[in-house]
Amino acid sequence: MGATQDTTSEQSQTLLPPPQTSPIYGFPVALPPPPDDHPPAYVLLPVYPLVRRRRRLRCCYLPCHPVLSASSYLVALASFLFLLACLLFLVWPSNPEISVVGIRLDRFRIAPLPLSSIDIAMGLDIKIRNPDLFSIDYSSIHSSLFYRGEDLGSVTTLGGRIAARGVSYVDADLHLDGVRLLGDLFYLIGDVAKGSVPFDSVTEIKGRLRIFFFDVPIKGKISCVVHVKPEDQSIRYEDCRPV
Template identity: 50%
Template sequence: MAAKGEPVYYSPLPPQPSEYHCQQPPPNQGRHYILLPPYHNRPSWFRSLWFQLCGASFVLLCVAIFFLWPSDPHISVVRLRLDHVRVHTSPLISLDISMPITVKIRNPDFFSLDYRSLVVAIGYRGKQLGFVTSHGGHLRARGSSYSQATLQLQGIQVHDVFHLLKDFARGSIPFETVTQVRGQLGLFFFDFPLKAKVSCEVIANTDNQTIVRQNCYTE
């Protein structure tokens, strides 16, 4: 032991284990807490069911988009006749023709279609002869409708008359038709604007006034 009044050069001994355990540390001193999120160990069947539900929802969404996505109406010329043919010789050789046309419009969608106008242009050998406009109408879902109009062709010149009369005598005339539809599609409480244009190569039979062959494509 050091004498009284001399400096002390050693540290006090730590307390005995029994004394250390009996002493309580000061509050909030020397305590550390770690917060961890709760862990839920879900069974394998639950995860499998979850993936199946997600896959089924995705498939149903794709099917709904496929059926509800708006499509252009299907347009075709079902009848085209040559009527009231008249030949003029003065001042030039020309031809007047009245041509009744019947157009079929089919709505492939699962919602209604309202069209305001239907315009059909007729061409022959790369030259447009004329066009006719028909009134609009209403088509229910997956429904069809027929629209009729008469095209008046006047003053067809001699070059076209020669080929037209030749095809007429042969029994079939090739025409080009361009059909345009304007309107709107009704989906639930909304209306979507619609504009469709279809071009067709039509072979008309002059004997029975029917369409022999028709090749159409959407523009």
């Protein structure tokens, strides 16, 4: 009887449907990387307040700024003065340079006593150089001849113009006839006996230099010592120097 009931219950269980279960959902997930044996090192720095950093920068900037401004001002002032000095050096007028490139003795004669006069004809080749950046207008060139300080005579040539940084050549001819020497008669007799009669020649130029709207007066002078040999009427010695 009991066996029959167990058999009946087993048959009834086999006929019933299996129990329903809830579904299970899944998502693919990447596996975490394996642990690193040497992790990266980190340096921890202290954080300063922003206000304190601004104060430090401002304290460094304020004292340095006036020093830089003063040095820049001094450099600019020195450069300006240097350029001004160079400009004045180039523009500042200077006197013309005069030199005697040649002396000619055309005639020389001494009259015997009691006249004791001198006849002399001498020519000077004068070179005039203008060192300025502006042209020169010279009014005249005056040449004088002296014997032991006594003025024997002079000659004046016409003026002209010399270009800036230019050179001009002028001939000055002295013709003196019958010039009597009273105070220096004994010196003249001694110089003739020695065979050398000394003369002094002074040449002077006067003019003006025009700079923009201004006329600047200029002048130049040169002195020459000439020893004349009476026997053959030649120049024995000559020396010219600016005065």
